[in-house]
Amino acid sequence: MGFLSNLFKKTPKLDPIDLAVLHTDLHSHLIPGIDDGSKSLDESMAMLRKFSELGYKKVITTPHVMSDFYKNNPRIILGGLETVREAIKKEGLAIEIEAAAEYYLDLHFEELIAKKEVLTFGDNHVLFELSFSAEQSRIKEVIFELLSSGYKPILAHVERYPFYFEEYEKIQNYIDRGCLMQLNINSLSGQYGPGVKKMAESLIDKDMIDVIGSDCHHLGHLELLDSVRTNPHLHKIINKPGLLNKEL
Known part of the structure; x- marks a missing residue:
């Protein structure tokens, strides 16, 4: 009976953690109409209201940059950022927003690194992602290129790549x-x-995570995030000393 009870035991739930301790969310898609995230300014504002309700004081939004699909650049991203900031100011919403990007590892990204035309946040940090279909051969070289150019690379949603499972x-x-x-x-x-x-x-148990984020594309992601606040692994990572969110 003991074996069966352990086998079917549900993950214990804790009291919902206050996300205000994080201060900052890193990784979201809130600039309207430029990638697969927010489709309108109204949708962006609805998400920002929910971020504020959850306790966040700041979001660093990171639109996709992918040469063949999302041809975003600093002009497009920062122009969209100003539109969102104006709406925040008009509404009097108590939240700060910055913008960088989520760069897809491709030749275009390497060209941007070489020209030092990469959008950064924090202490010259850069967020980048990989293909989900297969491991890319140049990841080590790109990490080196970023570091050599004075950037601090962050690999987005490392847990989601099937080829890195375990x-x-x-x-x-x-x-x-x-x-x-x-x-x-x-x-x-x-x-x-x-x-x-x-x-x-x-990855949380092995202390291999430096920063956490919502990767919010729509309001449903934040409603789901709200429900995760009782998860013991979220409590564990939020209480980790040196978690980067608190410094951004």
Whole structure:
């Protein structure tokens, strides 16, 4: 009976954690109409109201930059940022917003690094992502290029890449080379599947995560995030000393 009860035991839930302790959300798609995130200024404002309700004081939004699909550049991103900021000011919403980007690892990204035309946040941090279909061969070289150019690389949603499931040595190798790791809070909900949830929990347990984020594309993501506040692994990572969110 003891074995069966352990087998089917549900993850214990804690009291909802106050996300105000994070201060800042890193990784979202709030600039309207430029990627697969917010479709309108009204939608952006609805998400920002929810961020504020959850206790966040600041968001660093990160539109996709992908040469073949999302041809965003600083002019487009920062122009959209000003539109959102004006709406925040008009409404009197008590939240700050900055913008950088989520760069897809491709030749265009490497060209931007070489020209030092990369949007950064914090202490010259840069968020980048990989293909979900297969491991890309140049990740080590790109980490080196970023560091050599004075940037501090952060790999987005490391727990979501199937080719890294339980490949902790590979991830540790990137960490040892100077790459920080970002995790999506909603991965702990099972939104992206049980494999991603398990990987997210393991990475937190192994103390391999430096910063967490909503990766919010629409209001539903924030409503789901609200429900994750009772998750013990979220409590664990938020209470981690040195979590980057609190410094951004």
